[in-house]
Amino acid sequence: MEHQNFSYDNKIVKYFAYATLLWAVVAFLVGLLIAVQLVFPIFNFNFEFTTFGRLRPLHTNAAIFAFVGNAIFMGIYHSMQRLLKTRMFSDKLSWIHFWGWQIIIVAAAATLVAGITTSKEYAELEWPIDIMITLVWVVFGWNMIGTIIMRRVKHMYVAIWFYIATFVTVAVLHVVNSFEIPVTFFKSYSMFAGVQDALVQWWYGHNAVAFFLTTPYLGLMYYYLPKAANRPVYSYRLSMLHFWALIFLYIWAGPHHLLYQSLPDWAQTLGVVFSVMLIAPSWGGMVNGLLTLRGAWDKVRDSALLKFMVVAVTAYGMSTFEGPMLSLKNVNAISHFTDWTIAHVHIGVLGWNGFLTFGILYWLFPKLFNTKLYSEKLANVHFWLGTLGILFYAVPLYWSAITQSLMWKEFTADGYLAYPNFLETVTQILPMYHIRIFAGVLYMAGAVIMVFNLLKTAASGQCVDNEEASAPALENTAKRKIFGETGHQWLERKPVMFTVLALVAILIGGIVEIVPMILVKTNIPTIESVKPYTPLELEGRDVYIAEGCVQCHSQMVRPFRSETERYGEYSKAGEFVYDHPFLWGSRRTGPDLARTGVVTGKMYKSDSWHYNHMLNPQGMNAQSIMPPYPWLAEKDVNVSGTPAKIRAMQSLGVPYPEGYDQQAQADLMAQAKGIADGLKTSNIDVEPTRQIVALIAYLQRLGKDISEHTAAIEMKEQAPPLTYPTDIEVDDALMIVAKDNYLKNCIACHGVNGEGNPVGPNLTDKYWIDGGSPEEIFMIIANGKIEKGMQSWKAQFSPKDMFGLTQYILSLQGTNPANAKEPQGELVE
Amino acid sequence: MKIVSHYLESIEGVAIYPIIGILIFVLFFIVLLFYLFYLDKGYVKDMGNLPLDDDLEVNENQTKKL
Numbered sequence: 001m002e003h004q005n006f007s008y009d010n011k012i013v014k015y016f017a018y019a020t021l022l023w024a025v026v027a028f029l030v031g032l033l034i035a036v037q038l039v040f041p042i043f044n045f046n047f048e049f050t051t052f053g054r055l056r057p058l059h060t061n062a063a064i065f066a067f068v069g070n071a072i073f074m075g076i077y078h079s080m081q082r083l084l085k086t087r088m089f090s091d092k093l094s095w096i097h098f099w100g101w102q103i104i105i106v107a108a109a110a111t112l113v114a115g116i117t118t119s120k121e122y123a124e125l126e127w128p129i130d131i132m133i134t135l136v137w138v139v140f141g142w143n144m145i146g147t148i149i150m151r152r153v154k155h156m157y158v159a160i161w162f163y164i165a166t167f168v169t170v171a172v173l174h175v176v177n178s179f180e181i182p183v184t185f186f187k188s189y190s191m192f193a194g195v196q197d198a199l200v201q202w203w204y205g206h207n208a209v210a211f212f213l214t215t216p217y218l219g220l221m222y223y224y225l226p227k228a229a230n231r232p233v234y235s236y237r238l239s240m241l242h243f244w245a246l247i248f249l250y251i252w253a254g255p256h257h258l259l260y261q262s263l264p265d266w267a268q269t270l271g272v273v274f275s276v277m278l279i280a281p282s283w284g285g286m287v288n289g290l291l292t293l294r295g296a297w298d299k300v301r302d303s304a305l306l307k308f309m310v311v312a313v314t315a316y317g318m319s320t321f322e323g324p325m326l327s328l329k330n331v332n333a334i335s336h337f338t339d340w341t342i343a344h345v346h347i348g349v350l351g352w353n354g355f356l357t358f359g360i361l362y363w364l365f366p367k368l369f370n371t372k373l374y375s376e377k378l379a380n381v382h383f384w385l386g387t388l389g390i391l392f393y394a395v396p397l398y399w400s401a402i403t404q405s406l407m408w409k410e411f412t413a414d415g416y417l418a419y420p421n422f423l424e425t426v427t428q429i430l431p432m433y434h435i436r437i438f439a440g441v442l443y444m445a446g447a448v449i450m451v452f453n454l455l456k457t458a459a460s461g462q463c464v465d466n467e468e469a470s471a472p473a474l475e476n477t478a479k480r481k482i483f484g485e486t487g488h489q490w491l492e493r494k495p496v497m498f499t500v501l502a503l504v505a506i507l508i509g510g511i512v513e514i515v516p517m518i519l520v521k522t523n524i525p526t527i528e529s530v531k532p533y534t535p536l537e538l539e540g541r542d543v544y545i546a547e548g549c550v551q552c553h554s555q556m557v558r559p560f561r562s563e564t565e566r567y568g569e570y571s572k573a574g575e576f577v578y579d580h581p582f583l584w585g586s587r588r589t590g591p592d593l594a595r596t597g598v599v600t601g602k603m604y605k606s607d608s609w610h611y612n613h614m615l616n617p618q619g620m621n622a623q624s625i626m627p628p629y630p631w632l633a634e635k636d637v638n639v640s641g642t643p644a645k646i647r648a649m650q651s652l653g654v655p656y657p658e659g660y661d662q663q664a665q666a667d668l669m670a671q672a673k674g675i676a677d678g679l680k681t682s683n684i685d686v687e688p689t690r691q692i693v694a695l696i697a698y699l700q701r702l703g704k705d706i707s708e709h710t711a712a713i714e715m716k717e718q719a720p721p722l723t724y725p726t727d728i729e730v731d732d733a734l735m736i737v738a739k740d741n742y743l744k745n746c747i748a749c750h751g752v753n754g755e756g757n758p759v760g761p762n763l764t765d766k767y768w769i770d771g772g773s774p775e776e777i778f779m780i781i782a783n784g785k786i787e788k789g790m791q792s793w794k795a796q797f798s799p800k801d802m803f804g805l806t807q808y809i810l811s812l813q814g815t816n817p818a819n820a821k822e823p824q825g826e827l828v829e
Numbered sequence: 830m831k832i833v834s835h836y837l838e839s840i841e842g843v844a845i846y847p848i849i850g851i852l853i854f855v856l857f858f859i860v861l862l863f864y865l866f867y868l869d870k871g872y873v874k875d876m877g878n879l880p881l882d883d884d885l886e887v888n889e890n891q892t893k894k895l
Contacts, residue, residue, distance in 0.1 A: 083879060157879040226880045236877035237865045244861055248854055270847045512850040 002473045004152065008081045010368055011465040012094045016074035017364065019102060020357065021451050023066035028447055030059040032440040037627070038589070039433045041618065044627035049113045051627045053548025057124045058112045063349055064122060064212060066105045071357040072216040073101070073140070076163050078364065079223040080147060083157045085471040089146025093139050100136035104129060115546035116186045120201045120581055122208050123177050127188045130178040137174065141167045148495040152471045156495065158239045161502070162219030164495070165247045168503045169211040172510065177204035183648045184641065187542070191652060194576025195263060198584055203254035203513055209345075210250040213353055214316075218242070218285060221316075224360050225292050225309055229299065234291035238284055245281035247502060249274055251509030256327035259336065260558040261571070261584060267513065268329070274509075275327035282320030289313040304379035308359035311387060315351025319344065334405045337554055337588040339429070343397035350390045350443060358382065358450060365454045371461025378453045382446040389443030392435055400429035409562040417565050420796055421744045422591040427623050527574040529709040532654045533701065535668040538645060539637045540698030543691045544583070547629065554585035555594040555702065567603055568595035568703060575706050578654050590626060595703035599786050602796060603703075606789020607675055608682035609749065609759050610696045620748050620757070632692035639665055639689065671697060682759070682789075722782050722794060724775040728803050735811070738804030741797065746805075749789070754812040756821030759789055764812045769825035778806045 037043045037052045044051045081088060088094050108125050111117070117124040125133070144167060148156065177200055180188040190197050226233050233239055255263060255271030290313055293300060300306045322344050326335050335341065366373050373379060407425040410418035419425055491498050533541060544550070557563050559570040571594055576582055595603045605613070612619065615633060617626040643661035650656050672688035675696055679686055686693060728734070743752070749760030756762035761769060770780050781802045784792035793802065 079880075153879070155876060155879075157876060159880070223880050226877075230881070232874075232877035232881060236873045237868060241861065241865055245858065248857065252850065266847060270850075273847075273851075508850065508853060512847065 003470050004473045005468065005470040006087050007466040007468050009077070009088050009091060009094065009465075010463055010467050012088065012091075012098060013074055013078040013364070014368055014463055014465075015098055016070050016077060017361065017368070019070040019098075020067060020074055020361070021454065023062060023070055023105065024354075024357075024447055025444075025451060027059060027062035027067045028440070028444045030055055030062055032437070032444055034059055035433065035437050035440050038625060039430055039437065041625050041627050046628060046630065048115070048629075048631045051547065051629070053551045053627075054113050054115060054117075056551045057117060057121075057548065058109060060122060061108050061112065061124065062105075064208070065108070068213060068217075068349070068353045068357070069101065069105075071353070071360070072166075072212075072220070073097070074364075075220040075224070075360055076144070076216065079159060079220070080144065080163065083153065083160060083223065084147060084151035085153050085469070086147060086150050089143050089150055093143040093146075097136060097139045097143060100132065100139065104132050104136060107132070111186070115548075117545060117548065118180065118188065118190065118581060119545045119548070119550050119583060120177065120190070120197075121205050121586060123174075123201070123204060126186055127178070127180055127182050128185060130174070130180075133174060134171075134178075137167075137171055141171065145495060145499065152474050154474060156498070157223070158233075158236070158243055159219040159223040161243050161498070162215045162222070164499050165243070165502045165506070166211050166216040166219070168499055169207060169215070169247070169251070169506045172503070172506065173204045173207050173211065176510075177201060181648050181652060183644050187641075187645075189645075189648055189652060190581035192580070193652070194579045194582050195573045197580065197582040198258055198261070198576075199255065199263065199267065199513070201582070202257035203251075203510065206254040206257060207251055209348070210253075213348060214250075215247065217316075217353060217356055218246075220356060220360060221285075221289055221309075221313065224356075224363060225289055225313070228303075228306055228309060228359065228363050229293050229296050231292065231296060234288050234294065238288045242281050242285040242288065244505070246278075246285070248505050248509070249278050249281065251506045252513065253278060253327070254513065256332070257586070258584075259327070259329050259332045260560070261556050263573075270513070272327050272329060275324045279321060279324050283317060286313055286317035286320070289316075304376060304383050305359045305362040307380075307383050308355045308362065308386075311383075312352050312355035312359060315347055315355065315390070319348040319352060322347065333558075333560065334409075335401060336558075337586070338401035338405045339397040339432075339587075340401035340405075341587065343394045343401065346393050346397075347390065350386075350393065354443075355386065358386070361450070361454060365457045366461070369458050369461030369463050371457060374453050374456035374460060378449050382450045382453070385442050385446030385449070389439050389441075389446060392439035392442060396432035396435040396439075400432035403432075404429050408566070409560070411562070411565075414798060416796060416798070417562070419744075420566070422566070423621055423623055424744065426589070426625060430625075526577065527572065527706065527709055530575055530577060530705045532578045532649070532656055534671055534697070535642050535646060535664040536637075536671040536694050536697045537701045538649070538698075539639075539642060539668065540691075540694035540696070540701075541583075542645075543632065543637070543695045544698055545581075547632075549593075550583045550585045552585075552587065552589035552626070554588050554592045556584040557592055557594050563592070565602075567592045568598050568601040569706060569710060572706065578649075580649065580652055580654075593699065593702055595707075597700040597702040597704040598707040599704075600792055601703065601707065602791070604786070604791050606682075606759070606787075607678050607696050607700070608684055609789050610699060611679060611682075611684050611686070611692060612758050614692055614695070620759070629692075632695060633686055633690055635691050636687070636689045637668075637691050637694050639668060642668055722779075722799065724778045725799050725803050728800055730807050734800075734804045735808060737801065738808035741801055741805055742808055745793070745796070751817070751819070751821075753815065753817035754809065755817040755819050761824045762821040763809050764815050764817055764820060765823050766813070766827055766829065767823035767825045768828045772828035774806050774810065777809055778802055781805055 033043065034052055034055050037055070048054075077088060077094065107129050111126060111129065112124060116126050118126060144163060148160065148164075179191040181191060182188045192200050222233055222239055252274035253271055255267045256275045257271075259268050259271070290310070293306070293310065296306075300310055325331055326340065326344060362373060362379055404425045407419045407428060412418050491501070555571070557567045557570045564570055591603070593603070595601045596605065598604060609620070611633075613626075614629045616628050616630075617624040618628075642664045646656055646661040646664045650660075669688065672693045675693050676686055676688040746760075749757065750763050751757050751760070754763035761767075766772070768776075770776060770785065780790065781797075782792065782794040782799075784790045786792070797805070
């Protein structure tokens with residue numbers, strides 16, 4: 001048999017390894033910063049490019065695509081050459097891949113902080129970058145398949161199968177989820193709307209986790225764990241089962257991100273069933289990994305890199321158990337929109353991806369540079385810092401998730417929300433956020449120590465960029481099945497066929513999910529009162545997207561009493577038919593906004609409240625953790641771009657009248673002027689063209705259409721008119737409850753001591769705008785004064801509570817608090 | 830969650846999609862189990878050793894490395 005000489009390309013591996021180190025530090029650093037921002041809003045720096053809303057996607061993208069992405073390519077380029085005993089197919093393609101990927105990362109970082117985003121989670125990048133990703137991904141796949149075809153080994157090891165599945169699936173996911181209509185170079189609208197957009201996005205989002213964070217890492221596990229332990233994988237059969245079952249099942253589970261949301265029943269059930277089934281292959285893989293170390297556990301005690309790998313595989317097992325549990329509807333009802341999801345993904349990324357990467361790096365650097373690790377002791381320090389970091393991250397967040405969820409859902413004996421003020425539930429969990437910062441510091445410190453250790457290692461050795469190797473040439477392989485060869489063995493000789501079959505396996509799940517989804521379009525009951533956004537509201541929606549409001553605010557009221565009591569009517573699929581893209585959100589760091597525009601609703605706030613709150617949230621609620629957005633009152637909406645946006649919407653099927661793009665600017669200005677004039681009556685002077693005006697218009701639209709739809713129905717069953725109760729005694733108990741209610745609900749506009757603020761009048765002087773008699777005060781509390789921003793409270797409070805509040809407010813008369821607002825209204829003696 | 834949605838009830842026989850899906854998976858899974866069960870032992874052992882081979886092969890022909 002002929003022996004062929006060739007060389008392994010170590011230089012590309014080295015470059016991907018350095019990129020991994022660099023982006024790891026960046027991703028962890030940004031993560032630490034946003035963790036600090038959630039406790040101390042001052043660290044948003046009052047600067048538009050550094051708000052939480054823009055930095056959080058930067059953090060997730062850096063962690064997933066920059067850190068984990070480069071680590072995947074490092075591992076694939078290193079292990080594939082050796083498993084196939086050949087050099088990569090083309091050096092040129094390798095370097096185009098490397099530099100292309102780094103350019104994409106830098107472009108992503110630059111656009112995300114600039115507020116250029118599609119707002120879809122883990123797919124935030126705008127269309128020019130989407131195209132770049134597609135091209136670089138094709139280069140990667142071409143290089144990989146080419147290498148496989150050039151191989152000197154007959155059969156493909158299971159790690160390679162995982163790499164192939166990663167390539168094909170990510171390609172399909174990325175392309176389908178990026179269907180969008182470009183409006184300008186930096187702006188596009190998703191082709192899908194509302195429910196469809198949500199379903200496609202989470203089909204993508206879930207499988208981005210599956211096929212970017214899981215399958216390539218399983219490939220790496222199946223190569224590097226045997227290497228590090230110097231023994232073959234426990235059961236190769238089990239690894240084959242793991243592969244096929246996993247890629248077949250994973251693709252189905254996406255809808256579990258949308259449980260109890262406006263999604264068809266059968267899709268939700270499908271997501272739950274397949275998620276639970278996923279436990280089996282995932283745990284098979286975990287057991288396979290851990291048992292590979294059978295008889296080698298003594299090595300684990302001495303080797304930091306094996307410790308990293310053991311914790312990584314354990315974290316994989318924990319995540320893949322927790323994931324299906326979170327997909328159960330009754331668990332999801334509690335966990336969704338809370339920090340539980342955040343804790344869950346961090347077990348995955350910090351534990352599974354992070355620790356496996358660290359283990360591989362500690363193994364690879366000495367090999368690559370023909371030397372010994374600079375310090376085993378420092379690697380052990382890193383291991384313990386990292387492990388403590390994960391624990392201090394996850395445990396407090398589980399605690400905060402359960403605490404907050406139970407507070408959201410708690411009712412008093414009288415049937416009212418126990419914590420009607422959302423902010424209270426945030427303040428309660430802030431101590432946990434302090435601990436999370438500490439956890440981030442630990443994990444970060446470990447990573448910095450690793451970088452130091454590895455760079456020292458590299459400096460002490462020399463990397464052979466082209467490592468000489470030789471192997472017997474592969475005999476001419478028969479095209480047909482050789483006698484005695486099984487089907488799968490034949491398949492493993494046919495990489496292209498294998499790729500196609502892997503594609504078929506993942507497409508079955510995708511098609512079953514997506515075909516009915518397309519049918520949904522004709523089956524969503526249209527709600528007559530739901531109309532397209534006005535041009536100003538559309539511009540406001542784009543401001544909302546650019547500022548990343550969706551990072552903290554959901555727009556999805558689930559059909560639970562605790563949510564309809566707090567926010568208003570639950571969300572219906574028909575409401576979202578013009579939402580390109582959907583903005584349901586996934587975490588409620590702030591309250592849901594789906595019903596902010598319902599004038600008679602509980603979430604309603606006046607234009608002036610929104611204005612003041614956006615400029616200085618802490619001025620309205622001292623404990624708020626929302627960053628201020630002063631630039632919204634200084635920057636203008638680009639009105640000249642509005643007609644193009646209207647045309648893009650029309651091409652997506654939003655029924656604006658023909659030629660409306662010509663009318664759009666005039667309509668926009670008229671509506672903006674109306675809002676600006678309204679703000680003037682509250683002594684706020686703002687140009688109508690400012691972004692804040694558009695944003696207010698959008699917020700005041702949310703839920704408005706559906707409320708008009710139901711108002712007619714409710715008219716029929718109106719409650720008897722409310723009157724001032726005369727049979728309630730004023731005692732200490734009543735006043736204590738009243739004071740508590742006041743502090744929880746009224747201080748945002750009237751101040752802690754009733755002194756008033758830019759929105760609400762002073763309650764302690766003798767001047768009253770709407771009369772100062774007990775009856776008049778009672779009726780104002782009950783019915784509100786919508787046009788001035790005072791909401792109606794009769795839905796939240798019993799008549800007794802409102803009677804108590806009236807007495808409490810009267811008791812504030814003449815207390816002369818500090819910072820009292822000047823008198824408004826008429827003198828009442 | 831009956832109040833959430835009934836949209837797809839109007840599509841005739843929509844339940845067939847998930848049923849077909851699960852059936853395909855179960856069949857596939859059973860075939861896979863049989864296949865793995867009857868897989869040649871020597872082959873499986875060779876495949877499992879693939880990651881460990883590579884250095885040996887290279888080192889045999891490389892004088893500068895041990």
